[in-house]
Amino acid sequence: MIRTARLLCLLTLTSAAPPLFGQAAAPAIVVLTFENGGSYGLDSMDFLGLGRGIPSALTADLALNPGLRTIDRRQAQQVLERDGPSHNGRVDAATAARVGKQVGAGYVVTGTFVDYYGRVRIDARLIDTGTGSILEVVSSGQRSRAELPQMLADIASQLMSGKRLPAMPAGSLPPAKVSSDALVLFGRAVLAQDQGDKAAAVGYYQEALKLAPDFTAAKDGLRSAQGS
Structure with a gap:
């Protein structure tokens, strides 16, 4: 009788325990500031802004995947500015991994962009x-x-794509449609916010939202700038 009771208790606990499969925490990812690989045709401040606006917008796109947990780029930027890049002044893979690990990310994305009078190329590394x-x-x-x-x-x-990071589930909402002009203004806003210029950041976010009212990253940035 005692043995039977123990068996029933064990079965009850086992059936009540949650399944382990599929309950692992979503992998965390952070996107670092993108490097300008040599761009011409816009104001230098626009290119500085794109270096920060591109990863911020990319983070918003990645955040649409429920299988991922995104980390605010600004956390990583603060670590990078505190500790400095690699010896050659660039963010190499080892430096990016160190920064990502310090902010709790399992993956980090770095990248470069080149805008040659309106012809643009973006490269990213996971x-x-x-x-x-x-x-x-x-x-x-x-x-x-x-x-x-x-x-x-x-x-x-x-x-x-599912090769390394979880694939986007079928039926997920696509990113909001924005214009390139809105993205350039968004980049200026992110840069101003990073530099502590709250008023300029708010103004640029608002201008970006006039062009793209559904620009989620700009909405989030505006709330952050107004609340800081």
Whole structure:
């Protein structure tokens, strides 16, 4: 009788325990500031802004995937500015992995962009923060600046192909449609916010939202700037 009672108790506990499969925490990812690979045709402040606006917008696209947990780029930027980049002044894979690990990310994305008088190319690298190895390199190819928002959506889609990062579930909402002009203004807003210029950041976010009212990353940025 005692043995039977113990068996029943064990079965009850086992059936009540939640299944382990599929309950692992979603992998965390952070996108670092993108480097300007040599761009011409816009104001230098626009290119500085795009270096921060591109990863912020890309983060918003990645955040649409419920299988991922995104980390605010600004956390990583603060670590990078505190500790400095690698010896040659660039953010190499080892530096990116170190920064990503410090903010709790399992993966980090670094990248470069080149805008040559309206012809734009974006390249991104997915890095494992545990090993420092580059897992995947994806590219938008060279396209018109007018296609910049779609280029970012394509980069996000390539990263979430299921090879390394979880694939986007079927039926997920697509990123909001924005214009390249709105994205440039958004970049200026992010740059101003990083530099502590709250008033300028709010103004640029508002201008971006006039052009693209559904620009989620700009809405989030505006709330953050107004609340800081």
